[in-house]
Amino acid sequence: MKTTAHPDARLALTTKGETTTVDLYSPEGLAMVSDLWLKLSAEFKVMYEPTWMGVRIIQLPHDIVQVQELIWRLQPDVIVETGVAHGGSLIFSASLLELMGKGHVIGIDVEIRAHNRANIEAHPMKKRITLIEGSSVAAETVAQVKALTRDAKTVLVLLDSNHSAAHVAEEIKLYGPLVTDGSYLVVMDGAQGHVSDIPRGKAEWVQDNPLTAIRQFLATNPGFVMDPHYTRLHVTSNPEGYLRKLTSEEIAARGRAAAE
Ligand SMILES: C[S@@+](CC[C@H](N)C(=O)[O-])C[C@H]1O[C@@H](n2cnc3c(N)ncnc32)[C@H](O)[C@@H]1O
Secondary structure: OOOOOOOOOEEEEEEOOEEEEEEOOOHHHHHHHHHHHHHHHHHOOHHHOOEEOOEEOOOOHHHHHHHHHHHHHHOOOEEEEEOOOOOHHHHHHHHHHHHHOOOEEEEEEOOOOHHHHHHHHHOHHHHHEEEEEOOOOOHHHHHHHHHHHOOOOOEEEEEOOOOOHHHHHHHHHHHHHHOOOOOEEEEOOHHHOOOOOOOOOOHHHHOOOHHHHHHHHHHHOOOEEEOHHHHOOOOOOOOOOEEEEOOHHHHHHHHHHHHO
């Protein structure tokens, strides 16, 4: 289907008998279309479609581009990712590090299925990847990750495993301290609450989602700030999910400003 939409076009969305109407070519129109695109993508599982260097990556293309921007800017020595699934995201990070000529990716998953492990291990990017099988919040997993990140100058952490608020809150607590100053803790899939109203959505997603954990964390941890730069493409599974760890200079400057 090809849609005709002239400059005077209006969008009307009717749900539960209530209609919202906006100008299509307006910031509100862009927000509505982006929101609806996210809901439809979640309904039709579009995020399960992309592959990176032949391996399935469970991310929307917009988010892949945004994480690429972040990795290129930070040039991290270590990228830690919880939630491996097929491994495409690890291959993606590793491929960027390969182009930079440095760095390592640590992938953690409670269950790395045999065919996924075999695929990752046979991949040319495996040389930059360490797999850890175990719960991301288990003490022995965290101890291994700590040992592997100890000497790294820049550590970036991506959280994309179990998306319940409690699990994400625990991951933030355990992995936040591993993020180096000025680097990022990326908490993925905060949009789960937003897509709870799609046909295959679940009522419990409304509150039980990563965004709840992000907001609770930021409310009590002034050492991190949410960076809106990496969600500026409008469509994202990771709203409010890019958390930058302040440097000690920034924390001192904030302290001075508050005292004035
Ligand atoms: C959304 S998928 C990860 C997608 C992957 N990051 C990507 O971009 O392709 C979530 C993964 O988290 C894993 N998982 C669930 N609970 C976990 C836990 N407690 N610790 C570690 N991994 C977990 C699941 O086994 C699943 O493979």
